[in-house]
Amino acid sequence: MKQLLEVLGFLAVVQGVAGLVTEFSDWDWGLVRRIGLLDGYEVYGSIALLVLGVALFAAAENRGQSSG
Template identity: 75%
Template structure:
């Protein structure tokens, strides 16, 4: 379970960073800008993904190994 939480946290954090990089540099990568109902809210969604990634890492640290 710990490994799954770490992987999900990593993926959420990467997508959050990708959304912010896309918004501020114009590079076209990541999933946030491809989701239609998030138009105009890409920054908020990216920050939320970063927070979610941090929370998943924190929960993973609290889990017993194995």
């Protein structure tokens, strides 16, 4: 379970960074740009993904300490 949380946290952080990089550069990659619901709010969606990724890493760390 800890590894799953870490992988999901890593993916969320990568997609959050990709969304911010896409927003402030000419690159066009990441999932945030492709979600129509977030049209016009890509920066906020990217920041939310970064926060989610950090929270998932914290949950994975907490999960690892309580089981071992």
